[in-house]
Amino acid sequence: MQKVKELVLLTIMMIVGIVANAQDKRDSITLLEETPPYLEECLDSLLNQWYINKAHNNLVLDTLPSDEVVSQIPDSVYIKRIADISSPMPYTYNSIVKSHIELYTIRRRELVKNMLGLSEYYFPMFEQELDARQMPMELKYLPIIESALNPRAYSRAGASGLWQFMYYTGKQYGLTINSYVDERRDPYKSTVAAIAFLDDLYAIYKDWFLVIAAYNCGPGNVNKAIRRSGGHRDFWKIYYHLPRETRGYVPAFIAATYTFMYAKEHNLHANPNSLPLATDTISIKQPLHFKQVADMLNVKVDYLRSLNPQYRKDLIPAGDDYALRLAIADASNFAAVEDSVYLHKRETYFVNGKTTVKPQYTAYSPDTPKNKATVYYTVKSGDAVGLIADWYDVRTSDLRYWNNIRRNMIRVGQKLRVYVPKNKTEYYSRINDMSYTDKQQLSSKTVPANSASTKKNEPVDGNYEYYTVRSGDNLWTIARRYSGISNKDLMELNGLTESSKLWIGQKLKIRPKS
Structure with missing residues (x-):
């Protein structure tokens, strides 16, 4: 009898385990499905902006230096922090919100730092209009998920600007859109229009999360979701009746609010940008x-x-x-x-x-950079914008700008113009005829260990501290090892440029000995 009981208990445990495993899989699928597909695209669009690239041209994005460890935070900490947010909005925490928090605080850290810097320019503008209408200040975080604070952001659906207005909605709220002007991209005028739109939506729903959902997918879709849920007017109760993209929209908003309010707790600090505050x-x-x-x-x-x-x-x-x-x-x-x-x-x-x-x-025509020569590259099968930029030692954003490339879309046979130093024209002209393998060797920022012997160091100056380059190093990760030293300091001290390649065993001056 005892053995029978043990067998029954074991069977029950196996069934529970299978169900739990299935639930875990379902949850993980849900997380993937509910993450808005445009979110990372908006973050990536920020990379192509002049005021970001000008401020830190040699920044390595989306990498964590060895001394910056991002540890997993217990759910209880997230729950307490979100509960401590003082707001008329009923902030909640669940696995979907957590996945968006981790997108911002772990996977896209450098881009969040860029947005923290840009917020110093844009947030006062948002706050002034929200205060004038006595609306929740937390709505200033909406452009984080709409456009990543990129006024030139343009969605696949045709929405434009910081607040991602569609054409007819923009016209309805007084924004001029014609051949020369698109006020959806005007930071101030679009802010006035967006806050008026949000205010009108609140008059309908009296619930800020429903307002935010309606801002994303339109009042018609929210009204349908309310009817299909049996008349519920709570976001989480109509959740599965909303369009898939909108399901992740409110969680992304909660995560953006959390990330900006607790940025310091995640060691996230504002990157500089070149926009003037006044x-x-x-x-x-x-x-x-x-x-x-x-x-x-x-x-x-x-x-x-x-x-x-x-x-x-x-x-x-x-x-x-x-x-x-x-x-x-x-x-x-x-x-x-x-x-x-x-x-x-x-x-x-x-x-x-x-x-x-x-x-x-009237047509797009970029200026030719000074002291540069023009070479051309014909796109081949398997090429990508990032790879081509690496081969020519230029920034991806510059290559896009020079050739009016949007969303990294290039086609086989397309001719791309590239501006290179005049004294290296012959070297870069040969790249167009190289094999893929040969071109990939050009993009390596450090040479293989077995070829390090072909490089020679300058004589060591006893008045300076030195660092010996190891596999995987770059100027930014090296600078982070030393307090008060930046990658630009290393470039100036060692006579390097943005296109300089480091090699294993190379000795770099760090700073004068004290």
Whole structure:
């Protein structure tokens, strides 16, 4: 009898184990399904922005140096921290929220640091409008999941800007969209429109999570989910009746709020960017081209684009509704030479000096970098934008910019222009005819151990501390080993450039001996 009882108990335990294992698998599938597919795409889109790349050109993204360990945090800690968030929104914690928190705090750490830096520019703008309408300040985190704080973000569905307005919704809330201007990309005007839209949605649902869901998928889909759930007006109760993408949208919002509020606890700190914190706007009296402003104020066209992303063709039409945003000092300089700016090369950029832009300036045409030569590469089967950039020792974002590449889409046979140092034109011209294996050898940032002997170190200077390069090292990981040392310090001290390749056994100066 005892053996029979033991056998029954064992059978029950096996059944429970099978069910539990099946549940675990179902949960893991659910996590994959509920993660919005656009989320990582939005984060990646941030990499192509001038104001990010200019601030830290040699940053290695999505890698953790050996001294930065990210440990697993117990659920009880997450639960307590989320419960401590003071907000009119009913923040909750579950496995789906956790998966999004880990996306931000573990898998995409460097991009979150970029967004923390950008938030210093954008959040005051959001907070001012939210405060004026007495709405929850936590709504400022919505553009984190909408666009990763990238005003030029453009979704596959056609949504644009920080707040990802669709065309008709943008027009409905007073945003101008025409051949020259897309105010969905205007940080200030789109913020006013988005907060008005959210306010209108709250008048309908009286629940902020339903408002956020409706912002993502539209009131019609939320209304259907409410009806299909039997009339429930709680996000988690209508969860499985919502479109799949929207199911992950509110959890992603909760995770974004958590990540920004507890960034320091996860050792996440703001990366610098080149956006000025203090800006001013200037009303434009006549049609004006960005290159006129750039020439007269001695600034970069990319700088003007970053502060004025709403202008599609680098041209500002004349009118009371159009303005140019500049850093305070540049705005003052503009005011001092305003008439000269309008007259500068006017016939070059406009037909008879009037509104119509000359055709050669309406199309995309990047400036040729100074002291660079142009070489061409023909795309072959198996190529990718990142690989080609590595072979030519250029940034992926530059290669995209030079060739107007969107979402890394290239085709076999397409000719790509690449700008390389003039004294290395012959070297880079040969890459187009190399085999794939030979090209891959070019992209290695450290040479194999057996070829280290072909490199020779400079004589060691006894006045400096040195570091010997090991397999897998790069300038950023080496700099992180030493307090107060940056990758740019190492480049200057050792006469290196962004395209310099390190080799195993190489001795790098770190700093003068004290």
